[in-house]
Amino acid sequence: MKNKRKMKLLLFGGHATRRCCFCRRPLTLGIATLDHVVPLSKGGGSSRGNLRISCGPCNNDRGDQNFEEYRKKQQSLRERCLAR
Ligand SMILES: [Zn+2]
Numbered sequence: 001m002k003n004k005r006k007m008k009l010l011l012f013g014g015h016a017t018r019r020c021c022f023c024r025r026p027l028t029l030g031i032a033t034l035d036h037v038v039p040l041s042k043g044g045g046s047s048r049g050n051l052r053i054s055c056g057p058c059n060n061d062r063g064d065q066n067f068e069e070y071r072k073k074q075q076s077l078r079e080r081c082l083a084r
Pocket of ligand 1: 020021022023024025054055056057058059
């Protein structure tokens, strides 16, 4: 994606940090990755509406899994961690 940095700036919207849309860890522009809600391999585009900020590990781990299902999975993992 050629305008990756531009798109990240747009999604950050002037904030110094944003949280990963899956695990909620705070991310700076340098380490944030762009995650496609509908994967490119399934016909998703690179428009703003199809992009979210996520961390590298979540992005890699998710692969082609459904966005909402993966997000729920990460949230329940997180809740389990917090409950300990
Ligand atoms: Zn994450």
